[in-house]
Amino acid sequence: MTEQQRRPTLMDVAEAAGVSRALVSIVMRGAPGAAEATRQKVLDAARELGYRPDSRARLLRSTRTKLLGLSFSTAHAFHAEIVDAAYAEAGAKGYELALGGVTSGRPEARTIEALLDFGSEALILISPTLSSDELARYASQVPVVSLLRNDVGDATDSVSSDDYAGIRMAVEHLVSLGHRRIVHIDGGSAVSAEPRRSAFRAEMERRGLEPAIIAGGAMEEDGMTAGNSLGPVMPTAxxxxxxRSALGVIESLRAQGQRVPADVSVLGYDDSQFARLSYVQLSSISQDAPQLAAAAVDRAVARIEGTQSAGHVVRTPHLVARRTTAAPPAGG
Known part of the structure; x- marks a missing residue:
């Protein structure tokens, strides 16, 4: 490593400011004991040298890391929105996030182990796929908060959105527009797929309507495949x-010559950034990423600081109606 590449140290700052290393340490920690003129001289020297405190060394010296480990799927845009919101909430409480991405080549268990090795004081797991027993094993080491999934047992905290309420709102919105032939393209084996399937079936039957369900998934390709199987009698919604699945459905419908929403209305779920794009304007059920993230961070911090025992928080979603839902065509 060359002299230009070497990271400036406390001693470098001390020599540049003409003070002791101990005094530089006091200034950098914000501790009392340095005169204002001296403090400013040290800060000026640090800025000129490009000195930044080594957060890793600070963590190693401390019995507290103030880290919340957060695992998320890199395939889901909605997870990224939760991560964005979680950063702000954690920072407001004096904590930092350690992120762990779950990918096709990096399983969830490996991601969690890495977050623990990094010194996470609690774990926030977005849509975890591990069994309740596996989650309980981690919860015996540090507090664990399951986000978007609540069937995790008593040892693990959870923060989730009420999927039954969300689907009820979706059906109610479409029925109020006059739709009767409504199809649900489900999420396959994805977390939350089963409660949404059950809620759709129950809500349609309660209204005396046929609960048509087509196997789908969480990606655009899943929506396109399912959309291609909607015929020969096309639903009106x-x-x-x-x-993401809804976007695939829309693409499939347009390829079949169907207009959205003039011929078929399409309603998504999550109210993600895709739904809000100006050229999409997808009607969707909003789970409110910032509120979910705030609740998960609150649970994690409360467990770390011992102010609460394990518990489950369920938030109510809401409908955001945009351009992809409208009244059915005449005679539909």
């Missing part, structure tokens, strides 16, 4: 498992 589709409720997709999530926004």
């Amino acid at each position: 589709v409720i997709a498992f999530n926004d």
Whole structure:
């Protein structure tokens, strides 16, 4: 490593400011004991040298890391929105996030182990796929908060959105527009797929309507495949498992010569950034990423600081109606 590449140290700052290393340490920690003129001289020297405190060394010296480990799927845009919101909430409480991405080549268990090795004081797991027993094993080491999934047992905290309420709102919105032939394209084996399937079936039957369900998934390709199987009698409305699936459904319908929403209305779930794009304007059920993230961070911090025992928080979603839902065509 060359002299230009070497990271400036406390001693470098001390020599540049003409003070002791101990005094530089006091200034950098914000501790009392340095005169204002000296403090400013040290800060000026640090800025000129490009000195930044080594957060890793600070963590190693401390019995507290103030880290919340957060695992998320890199395939889901909605997870990224939760991560964005979680950063702000954690920072407001004096904590930092350690992120762990779950990918096709990096399983969830490996991601969690890495977050623990990094010193996370609690774990926030978005849509975890591990069994309740596996989650309980981690919860015996540090507090664990399951986000978007609540069937995790008593040892693990959970923060989730009420999927039954969300699907009820979706069906109610479409029925109020005059739709009767409504299809649900489900999420396959994805977390939350089963409660949404059950809610759709129950809500349609309660209204005396046929609960048509087509196997789908969480990605655009899943929505396109499912959309291609909607015929020969086309429904007048589709409720997709999530926004990405809904985008695939819309693409499939347009390829078949169907107009959205003039011929078929499409409703997504999550109210993700895709739904809000100006050229999409997808009607969707909003789970409110910032509120979910705030609740999860609150649970994690409360468990770390011992102010609460394990518990489950369920938030109510809401409908955001945009351009992809409208009254059915005449005679539909």
